[in-house]
Amino acid sequence: MTAKRTTLADVARRAGTSTAVVSYVLNGGPRPVSDGLRVRVVAALDELNYRPHRVARALRRAQRWNHLGLLVPDVRLPLFGNLVGHIELAARARDHLTLIGNTGYDPEREVEFASAFVDSGIEGLIVVGGANGAATGELCERARIPIVWVHNNRDRVDAPVVGADHVDAGVLATRHLVQRHSCRDIAFVGGFDPADVEHGDRETVAQRYAGYRSVVAAGTHIRTDLTPAGAYRAVRDHLAAQPRPDGVVVGTYGQAAATLRAITDAGHRIPQDISVVGYDADTSNTYALLRLTAVQQPIDVIARTALSRVLEADTSDTSTPAIDSHLQIGETCGCPPGEQL
16 A cells, blocks of 8 residues: 655644645745744654655746656767757757656657656657657657657658658768778678667668668678677678678667777778778767777757757658768778868
């Protein structure tokens, strides 16, 4: 049986005063309370272990802040961490505090967070890398809460997505290896079938792979589960059993370090033997042994667009143009460091 919640009336009875006086003590006014009476009220609060009901208090209080929900797959990854930082700062400038949930691309966890955020009274929800689009979208529609999808959206293909053109990003990475470095045998690292990837950014990887295949006539697909360990095993086993490719496109940043390690552990040099291009590198990390050449998404543009749409409730426009990515040169492809293309 759930214990009865202590109320203001309980505290008032214990302190021998009115609920209004207890409220004045809790809220610092609006009327003054004598020191002796304040001591009795505070003692009663402590004895009864009173905790204010936050939702009720929020409803009574004149608020400066509204609340915005933000769901991301994993805030530890540079792409999603940067998005969170940009959205949180921009939302705060518009008097919105951001509630953040890490979904791990888990459909059940996504709906659990979304439901909790809706119950807490959010003004809108931004979902980055949606894993349960139909259920999350339906939940927000019932609650009349605007929702904006960012980066990608599983099983909600009719909804507009704010983000980069991932097919074009696949073309950009692969074409750089072909045209700039004359690579002829380019492998793609990453999985996107449900059999390979249970929880992961498989829609984005599939789109990048489509861009890759539009450039190479007959590519080599090294399938992984999109984890670092899975990428290392798959690349290691491929290099042990097959001829060495002269170029590699790594479908996600989370697999990049493992892929580079597998190549060097196999005795190959980067970029002299194998040129590597990835995606969404951590540009703040300039101390890695090799800085990754990567296709980068314009995080500030994506964040600003998503926030404007959700706060202005402009979620019905299905004509959202894809946002262009750019190639940032590192040390893994063979271009001179710092070269701008």
